[in-house]
Amino acid sequence: MSYAVKEIYFTWQGEGVHTGRPGVFLRFAGCNLWDGVESHRENAVCWFCDTNFVGTNGPGGGRYNSAADLADRVLEEWTSNALRAGNPASEPFVVCTGGEPLLQLDGFLVDELRARGFYVAVETNGTLPPPVEVDWLCVSPKGGSQLAVRAGDELKLVYPQHSASPEAFLSLDFDHFSLQPLDGPDRERNTRLALDYCRNHPRWRLSVQTHKLLGIP
Numbered sequence: 001m002s003y004a005v006k007e008i009y010f011t012w013q014g015e016g017v018h019t020g021r022p023g024v025f026l027r028f029a030g031c032n033l034w035d036g037v038e039s040h041r042e043n044a045v046c047w048f049c050d051t052n053f054v055g056t057n058g059p060g061g062g063r064y065n066s067a068a069d070l071a072d073r074v075l076e077e078w079t080s081n082a083l084r085a086g087n088p089a090s091e092p093f094v095v096c097t098g099g100e101p102l103l104q105l106d107g108f109l110v111d112e113l114r115a116r117g118f119y120v121a122v123e124t125n126g127t128l129p130p131p132v133e134v135d136w137l138c139v140s141p142k143g144g145s146q147l148a149v150r151a152g153d154e155l156k157l158v159y160p161q162h163s164a165s166p167e168a169f170l171s172l173d174f175d176h177f178s179l180q181p182l183d184g185p186d187r188e189r190n191t192r193l194a195l196d197y198c199r200n201h202p203r204w205r206l207s208v209q210t211h212k213l214l215g216i217p
């Protein structure tokens with residue numbers, strides 16, 4: 001198995017329950033809800049994507065021929081940056097994201113990351129079952145797609161979305177429900193809508209994309 005990786009970089013988790021936690025983002029190339037071509041966006045199942053997941057040309061990106069090679073590269077990114085930040089003792093944290101990471105993430109890679117001490121988090125659109133249990137499973141459902149993952153740690157819903165109202169997800173087996181304003185030209189309005197929704201439905205917590213406010217990746 002080889003892995004197509006868009007980029008690997010150290011940053012701070014910007015959104016959701018783990019906001020503020022330092023970690024390495026392992027961004028896999030490719031997604032099953034949009035091909036990443038701008039001219040196809042309006043007909044895609046997921047049309048509001050804010051991420052470049054096409055190709056393997058980002059920092060640390062490329063094709064990795066083994067799980068061990070990829071895990072080594074992730075560890076190198078963690079070690080050099082955690083040391084530079086004066087924070088070598090904190091638990092290594094990796095966020096497997098994309099694109100859609102579950103198109104490629106497998107048990108071998110999870111094992112290799114864990115063997116290097118990583119707490120393994122996954123951010124998925126929830127259309128594919130995870131190959132093995134991970135430490136943190138965050139599902140972000142997209143309207144118009146079929147949800148295959150109905151349990152996990154965090155359900156993070158971009159709001160508002162046609163055919164994905166928050167009420168539809170509350171019966172699922174998640175510990176945390178996060179509502180995140182849809183970014184774009186209507187971000188202020190969507191933030192007010194999300195705040196109102198959380199005020200009236202206290203099981204939902206507001207998730208703000210703090211990395212965008214801070215200008216970090």
Ligand code: SF4
Nearest residue numbers: 031034046049099125
């Ligand atoms: S599912 Fe995620 S990665 Fe795929 S197009 Fe939508 S927002 Fe982008």
